[in-house]
Amino acid sequence: MNWYKIAQYADEPPEWDFPEAEHDYNPSWDYAQVIPDEKLKAITEEVMNDINNNLMPQIGMGKAKTAYIEDADGALAKYVHGTQPYPVFVIDLESIRRGAEKYGVDIGGQIEATLIHELGHAIQEWMGLEMDEDEAESFAEHYHYYRELKKFWE
Numbered sequence: 527m528n529w530y531k532i533a534q535y536a537d538e539p540p541e542w543d544f545p546e547a548e549h550d551y552n553p554s555w556d557y558a559q560v561i562p563d564e565k566l567k568a569i570t571e572e573v574m575n576d577i578n579n580n581l582m583p584q585i586g587m588g589k590a591k592t593a594y595i596e597d598a599d600g601a602l603a604k605y606v607h608g609t610q611p612y613p614v615f616v617i618d619l620e621s622i623r624r625g626a627e628k629y630g631v632d633i634g635g636q637i638e639a640t641l642i643h644e645l646g647h648a649i650q651e652w653m654g655l656e657m658d659e660d661e662a663e664s665f666a667e668h669y670h671y672y673r674e675l676k677k678f679w680e
């Protein structure tokens with residue numbers, strides 16, 4: 527057995543797999559995918575499950591999926607333009623962790639707020655609206671405080 531090969535394979539991020547999507551976008555085209563911290567990944571998956579099971583049906587979009595990457599062009603996360611209604615998000619969990627530690631805020635809340643903000647951008651594109659930062663941020667804040675969608679697109 528070639529142990530070197532096995533070790534190397536184990537260090538590779540899992541293959542990108544998004545069969546529901548109508549597009550074939552692969553985050554590897556633009557970003558370095560990483561193996562995320564297990565705990566932070568579990569939090570992220572929980573948020574994505576909430577988005578896919580509870581929010582997307584209310585919005586009328588398909589499914590969303592998040593890739594774990596190292597550097598979202600200096601941002602904590604990004605919505606990949608052109609991927610709606612099956613939006614792809616990329617997220618830099620280590621930068622979110624550093625920010626949460628620096629400002630003493632809850633990392634779970636931070637991950638959720640970041641992803642809901644990016645979902646806001648996906649909706650903006652889906653509805654042919656301008657990419658509006660304030661609108662995306664207030665969409666995320668509203669969900670954080672009231673656990674319901676602020677339907678800015680209706």
Ligand SMILES: [Zn+2]
Pocket residue numbers: 643647659662
């Ligand atoms: Zn934004």
